[in-house]
Amino acid sequence: MKYLAIDTTTKVSGLALAEDGRLVGEGFLHTAKTHSERLVPLLDQLLRAAGWGLRDLNFIGVVRGPGSFTGIRIGIASAQGLAGVLKLPLLGVLSLDALAWAGWGRKEEIVPILDARKNEWYAARYRWLADGRLKALSPPRAVSPAVLVGELKGMDGPFVFVGDAVEKYCDFVCRELGEQAILLPDYLGLPRGAFAAQALWQKWRENPRTRGGGIPGEDEERVEPYYIRLSEAEVNWARRHGGGGDG
Amino acid sequence: MSYGEIKQSDAGLLILGIETSCDETAAAVLKNGTELLSHVISSQITTHQKYGGVVPEIASREHLLHFQQVVEKAMAGAKVDYGDLAAIAVTYGPGLVGSLLVGVAGAKAIAYAAGVPLIGVNHLEAHIYANFLVHPHLVFPCLALLVSGGHTHLILLRGHGDYEVLGRTRDDAAGEALDKVARTLGLGYPGGPQVQKAAAAGNAAAFDFPRAMLEPGSLDFSFSGMKSAVLNALNTARMKGINLGVPDLAASFQQAVVDVLVRKTLLAVEQTGVTHVLLAGGVAANDLLRKTLTQELKEREGRLFFPPPHLCTDNGAMVASAGYHRYLARDFAPWTLNAVPGLNLT
Ligand SMILES: [Zn+2]
Numbered sequence: 001m002k003y004l005a006i007d008t009t010t011k012v013s014g015l016a017l018a019e020d021g022r023l024v025g026e027g028f029l030h031t032a033k034t035h036s037e038r039l040v041p042l043l044d045q046l047l048r049a050a051g052w053g054l055r056d057l058n059f060i061g062v063v064r065g066p067g068s069f070t071g072i073r074i075g076i077a078s079a080q081g082l083a084g085v086l087k088l089p090l091l092g093v094l095s096l097d098a099l100a101w102a103g104w105g106r107k108e109e110i111v112p113i114l115d116a117r118k119n120e121w122y123a124a125r126y127r128w129l130a131d132g133r134l135k136a137l138s139p140p141r142a143v144s145p146a147v148l149v150g151e152l153k154g155m156d157g158p159f160v161f162v163g164d165a166v167e168k169y170c171d172f173v174c175r176e177l178g179e180q181a182i183l184l185p186d187y188l189g190l191p192r193g194a195f196a197a198q199a200l201w202q203k204w205r206e207n208p209r210t211r212g213g214g215i216p217g218e219d220e221e222r223v224e225p226y227y228i229r230l231s232e233a234e235v236n237w238a239r240r241h242g243g244g245g246d247g
Numbered sequence: 248m249s250y251g252e253i254k255q256s257d258a259g260l261l262i263l264g265i266e267t268s269c270d271e272t273a274a275a276v277l278k279n280g281t282e283l284l285s286h287v288i289s290s291q292i293t294t295h296q297k298y299g300g301v302v303p304e305i306a307s308r309e310h311l312l313h314f315q316q317v318v319e320k321a322m323a324g325a326k327v328d329y330g331d332l333a334a335i336a337v338t339y340g341p342g343l344v345g346s347l348l349v350g351v352a353g354a355k356a357i358a359y360a361a362g363v364p365l366i367g368v369n370h371l372e373a374h375i376y377a378n379f380l381v382h383p384h385l386v387f388p389c390l391a392l393l394v395s396g397g398h399t400h401l402i403l404l405r406g407h408g409d410y411e412v413l414g415r416t417r418d419d420a421a422g423e424a425l426d427k428v429a430r431t432l433g434l435g436y437p438g439g440p441q442v443q444k445a446a447a448a449g450n451a452a453a454f455d456f457p458r459a460m461l462e463p464g465s466l467d468f469s470f471s472g473m474k475s476a477v478l479n480a481l482n483t484a485r486m487k488g489i490n491l492g493v494p495d496l497a498a499s500f501q502q503a504v505v506d507v508l509v510r511k512t513l514l515a516v517e518q519t520g521v522t523h524v525l526l527a528g529g530v531a532a533n534d535l536l537r538k539t540l541t542q543e544l545k546e547r548e549g550r551l552f553f554p555p556p557h558l559c560t561d562n563g564a565m566v567a568s569a570g571y572h573r574y575l576a577r578d579f580a581p582w583t584l585n586a587v588p589g590l591n592l593t
Contacts (some may be wrong), residue, residue, distance in 0.1 A: 081357040
């Protein structure tokens with residue numbers, strides 16, 4: 001099973017070509033350019049370098065959020081465009097699930113944190129079990145650093161932090177959690193196509209609807225964007241009309 | 248990219264046009280520049296209505312929700328395969344950046360996977376090119392009056408892709424002024440059609456709203472003073488407890504807008520000596536504007552061209568039409584094409 005993994009949910013454009021969970025080629029760009037400018041050129045280079053054609057692919061996978069709203073949309077629109085023309089199944093995984101693979105096999109809890117702006121993180125907690133499975137300990141949410149770190153203080157650590165918020169909040173996390181915090185540097189802890197490729201392979205194998213090749217148009221699920229947050233206009237409208245919370 | 252030869256399958260020269268610059272997700276397949284094989288629009292108007300206007304983040308989300316379905320419907324409706332396409336044309340500006348990016352990313356992926364060239368289309372150019380769908384034998388030079396919710400431009404067209412902007416609005420676009428007045432009069436959104444409907448029962452001479460002509464010879468527009476005059480008339484009347492008739496206000500305001508648009512267009516005709524004029528954009532569907540300009544141009548041995556109403560508002564067919572002419576000129580976009588929200592017509 002050959003497949004392409006796309007992750008554009010942060011400032012990193014991450015692509016990977018993989019076969020049966022084995023990484024074959026990877027593209028990683030963390031530059032000032034936009035996903036829109038980088039994505040297809042990077043894909044083109046990667047395919048050429050690997051000696052693969054788009055027609056070799058058996059499915060396409062995309063990271064569907066949480067993360068940058070625009071990034072999520074560029075990833076999904078691109079993946080849908082490719083899958084639609086090539087008539088391939090399309091799979092989606094969550095950004096935080098994919099990032100948990102940055103801490104594969106570690107005994108500590110893995111805490112992916114993505115910069116959600118407005119002084120919040122998109123975060124979740126995971127643990128790698130002894131049998132090699134990944135267990136989600138808490139669902140993805142938008143949370144302030146103070147609240148999450150406050151919660152972690154009352155728990156047994158240490159915690160391995162990964163994600164694009166690590167650099168900016170490094171001092172804060174170290175100050176609050178001291179030796180309970182292990183912060184992975186950029187080259188180990190930023191989103192990558194390779195992590196997405198692993199999460200996708202896991203999903204492909206576990207999903208009976210797509211296992212065995214998948215019948216295009218029948219077996220694929222619809223890949224929905226996962227924003228977590230409503231748009232500001234919706235939040236304000238709900239507030240004004242007695243809806244109350246952030247939904 | 249090298250796409251030397253014209254790709255003409257048995258099905259003809261096919262262009263898929265994609266439009267997501269504002270609040271319509273649209274796609275269309277165009278054959279040989281004039282034959283519309285399919286034409287799909289998913290409108291978000293009802294989604295944005297409760298917010299009183301287009302909310303950019305919600306628009307972007309809606310585009311992504313409908314993009315693939317709209318494109319697939321257009322392809323299925325045209326009964327063609329992606330491999331039959333000669334090129335894919337997509338609006339890359341001006342417009343809302345988040346909305347544009349959904350179309351640009353999707354179009355790029357489709358073009359790359361189908362192995363066909365990508366064409367970046369200017370949204371304003373696309374509106375003008377709606378005319379070529381129904382009047383393929385238009386000759387240059389001609390003038391274009393582009394009037395929509397976001398734009399009011401007078402443009403001289405010397406040839407395909409060869410433009411000179413002669414004048415533009417310095418404040419509100421004509422359609423924007425119509426929207427604001429419609430909202431104040433309680434007529435709803437979008438304003439243009441609502442004002443036209445209300446005006447039908449009104450007296451266009453009931454109020455004498457100002458027609459801003461700016462400095463002598465200028466082809467620029469200004470609608471904010473006119474809009475304020477309507478709002479002031481309403482407020483003054485309300486304070487005095489007088490009830491001004493909505494039909495009269497709508498008719499008088501519509502007349503003032505049309506008067507300015509017509510006078511400036513005729514001034515451009517006079518200055519350039521070009522007598523063929525194209526109407527484009529949502530406000531081009533306005534009956535009074537069409538009738539008045541048709542009549543005035545006839546008297547000057549000129550002629551007015553306009554698209555049918557359903558091709559005046561945002562759609563994929565106009566993008567495919569502009570794309571068709573860029574295809575003939577081999578004007579393709581690189582894979583690095585980005586959305587340009589403030590794209591100008593040059
Ligand atoms: Zn438009």
